[in-house]
Amino acid sequence: MRFGLILGDQLHHQLATLKVLDRTKDVILMAEVFEEATYVTHHPQKIALIFSAMRHFAKQLKAEGWRVRYHVFQSDSPIRTLLDFVQVQQQRLSAKELVITHCGEYRLQQQIENHWSQQLQLPVQCLDDDRFFCSPVQFRQWASRYKMLRMEYFYREMRKQTGYLIQNSQPIGGKWNYDTANRKTWSGNPPLSAPLYFELDQIDRDVIELVKREFPQHPGSLTNFHWATTRSNALLALQHFIVNSLPYFGDYQDALAQGEDALFHSLLSPYLNCGLLLAKEVCDAAEAAYHAGHAPLNAVEGFIRQILGWREYVRGVYWLYMPQYANSNSLHHSAALPKFYWTGRTKMNCMAECFRNTFEHAYAHHIQRLMITGNFALLSGVDPQQISAWYLAVYADAYEWVELPNTVGMVMHADGGLLASKPYAASGNYIHKMSDYCQHCTYNVKTRTEPDSCPFNSLYWYFMMKHEAIFRANPRMGMIYRQLDKLKNKDQLIVHAQQLLTQIDEL
Incomplete structure (x- = not known):
């Protein structure tokens, strides 16, 4: 008899662990444990x-004839870690081997590879996550x-490997990437579908009551x-997106709108990242919509690029460069994360909108994360590890393999340009162009150094001046630097930005 340990982000019947085990002999182990639930202050919805997806999956496995040992979360339980749970089960059942699929987090994977076999006195087989x-x-x-x-180069190779949107060895439409066609603003038309x-x-x-009781201090x-x-409901969510939102996803994927939390985004990433959906079936569905004439090329290509390109790329970077990647800080930023990242209370309307969405739904779409909350952290010189811990905590789709490279590399440019060739920094003008947020704000997006000027403006130019030695040579x-050369009153800009940074929690 062997154990098969299934983690909370591995909830799919095509998991490698289930492929090699025998349901008539082997035992599945699943556990809700204190260490995994609290190593950051995860959003209660996450x-x-x-927990609920794990319990549903365990119930389904039992119905299919698997023997399942499941540990329900108890804050006072002596079982604090996954290893504790396996040790208790080994004392009771004496398995001959533990089988597990490769983890999504370096911390846990290293524990398993380097310590578990010795501590359990049990062979551990770790399978590739296919x-x-x-x-x-x-x-x-x-x-x-x-x-x-x-x-972009990785993405093209993956397109060729998988055949998505390829015809006669060339990209359909003649271009690999339609990102420039995906930057329209949205002002109410086309109408949004009902959520x-x-x-x-x-x-x-039961799970919601448990989380309310056991994690009252977690933000959200x-x-x-x-x-x-x-899984059945996750498949309904996939179908809902394909039918209702994918046709418009391309045009409006970078748009921002007051009070609209999802627009035409899929909200599928939590299901992809916990295992309820597979990346292949999601890309297959999108490609089928294109071939059926239901969704345009720019929408389908843009959506597939997010999954086949970016999602796979950041995972590759994570496993290639960990553990040193986690401590990257090439810009030497050390400022504390402003308090409003945890409270959501700020006079900056764009930030407040993103925080509201985050704490109400454990979600914000990629432009809210990258160009609002991330952009502000970058311009403010926040310590990359602090903002990374925040992103890992507050979003339902945040697992370290996908969150860390996105934050350290793309948001904070802390890896020296390894992930992205330039920093994703922007003034308030970008937010003004892509949204209606500025119309509802007490700050003035048109000025830089007045008492009511949008903080993004002076912080943006101060950031560019501060790091000029690094970025001016970037083609x-x-x-940007030609614009900087033409700016007047640079000294006033610097003074205003520095003043904002000294009172950042009051913005």
Whole structure:
């Protein structure tokens, strides 16, 4: 008899662990444990989603004839870690081997590889996670061919490998990337579809009560918990996106609108990242919509690029460069994360909108994360590790393998340009162009150094001046520095920005 340990982000029947085990002989282990639920202050909806999805998956496995040992979270339980749980089960059942699929987090993977076998006195077999298109070994081989890694080149190779939107060995439409066609603002038309909500069952209700009771100090609300917690409902969420939102996703994927939390985004990433959906079936559905004439090329290409390109790319970077990648800080930023990242209370309307969405739904779309909350952290010189811990805590789709490279590399440019060739820094003008947020703000987006000037403006130019030695030679930033050269009253800009930084918690 063998044990198969299934983690909270591995909830799919095609998991490698289930493929090698024998349901008539082996035992599945699943556990809700203190260490995994609290190593950062995870949003209550994130904990509820994972616990409930785990319980539903365990119930389904039992119905299919698997023997399942499941540990329900108890804050006073002596079982604090996954290792504790396996040790208790080994004392009771004496398995001959522990089988597990490769983890999504370096911390836990190192514990398993380096310590568990000895501590358990039990052989541990760790299987490749074949739910992804590209293995860490394949990514390493790809990366070895380049002096500088660029997602676009990786993405093209993955398109060729998978055949998505390829015809006669060439990209359909003649272009690999339609990102320039995906930057329209949205002002109410086309209309948004009604959101898809799922009725809570008894498992959901039990978990929500547990999370309310056991994690009252974790930031975020459970009031608007609408996530799918079963595979069948996750498939309904996929269908809902394909039918209702994918046709417009391309045009408006970078748009921002007051009071609109999702626009045409899919909200599928939590299901992809916990295992309820597979990346392949999601990309297959999008491509089928294009071939059926239901969705335009720019929408389908942009959506597939997010999954086949970016999602696989950041995973490859994570496993290639950990553990040193986690401590990257090439810009030497050390400022504390402003308090309003945890409270949501700020006079900056764009930030307040993103925080509201975050704490109400454990979600914000990629432009809210990158160009609002991330952009502000970058311009303010926040310590990359502090903002990384925040992103890992507050979003339902945040697992370290995907969150860390996105934060350290793309948001904070802390890896020296390894992930992205230029920093994603912007003044308030970008927010003004892409949204209606500024219309509802007490700050003035048109000025830089007045008492009521948008903080993004002076902080942006101060950031560019502060790091001029690094970025002026960057060919993608030449226009920015030509603009900087023409600016008047630079000293006044510097003084105003520095003053903002000294009173940042009051903004």
